Amino acid sequence: DAKTTQPNSMESNEEEPVHLPCNHSTISGTDYIHWYRQLPSQGPEYVIHGLTSNVNNRMASLAIAEDRKSSTLILHRATLRDAAVYYCILSRPSLMNRDDKIIFGKGTRLHILP
Amino acid sequence: GAVVSQHPSRVICKSGTSVKIECRSLDFQATTMFWYRQFPKQSLMLMATSNEGSKATYEQGVEKDKFLINHASLTLSTLTVTSAHPEDSSFYICSASPRTSMSGGELFFGEGSRLTVL
Numbered sequence: 763d764a765k766t767t768q769p770n771s772m773e774s775n776e777e778e779p780v781h782l783p784c785n786h787s788t789i790s791g792t793d794y795i796h797w798y799r800q801l802p803s804q805g806p807e808y809v810i811h812g813l814t815s816n817v818n819n820r821m822a823s824l825a826i827a828e829d830r831k832s833s834t835l836i837l838h839r840a841t842l843r844d845a846a847v848y849y850c851i852l853s854r855p856s857l858m859n860r861d862d863k864i865i866f867g868k869g870t871r872l873h874i875l876p
Numbered sequence: 877g878a879v880v881s882q883h884p885s886r887v888i889c890k891s892g893t894s895v896k897i898e899c900r901s902l903d904f905q906a907t908t909m910f911w912y913r914q915f916p917k918q919s920l921m922l923m924a925t926s927n928e929g930s931k932a933t934y935e936q937g938v939e940k941d942k943f944l945i946n947h948a949s950l951t952l953s954t955l956t957v958t959s960a961h962p963e964d965s966s967f968y969i970c971s972a973s974p975r976t977s978m979s980g981g982e983l984f985f986g987e988g989s990r991l992t993v994l
């Protein structure tokens with residue numbers, strides 16, 4: 763079972779910031795928080811990931827709550843190309859990789875209004 | 877960045893035939909690859925974990941004799957849908973990671989292969 767919960771869908775206006783929430787109340791100390799997004803008829807695309815501290819990259823920012831039970835993906839200035847399904851996922855890496863499987867929840871379908 | 881490539885991107889076959897989908901890691905070695913299936917408007921469902929040099933690990937409810945997985949090298953895993961039926965029509969996606977440590981790095985996904993069984 764997916765270990766995260768997200769809203770089914772969200773809307774945002776173009777060129778405005780978007781905050782996509784994710785709850786992961788059962789997160790363990792070694793779980794990383796990953797975000798991926800999927801455009802129609804494509805494989806998922808990596809967006810960002812983090813463990814405890816907030817993270818920034820060219821695509822987005824990841825704000826992680828102090829207790830790590832929730833996180834927020836921030837798109838600073840949404841464009842029409844950001845319309846996609848966004849998945850928040852927990853990943854527990856291991857040296858052997860064999861147990862580090864990614865289980866997808868339903869994700870949030872983000873609609874961008876022009 | 878690291879790239880995972882799938883082939884074919886689209887395939888149409890007749891009911892009862894077998895179809896092979898390839899997943900390659902282009903610029904890194906992957907001891908583990910994952911295979912997912914996605915039906916329209918639904919999320920990705922993990923089918924199996926492909927382990928180089930050993931048998932794949934299948935998720936509950938996935939028939940291992942129907943979905944044959946071979947991971948013969950560190951850069952190639954194949955999924956064969958045997959005796960395909962229309963209900964096997966779906967979007968199949970593979971993923972792999974160059975991770976070899978506890979860093980929890982990103983996972984890379986293929987472009988997906990859309991299978992249509994007539």
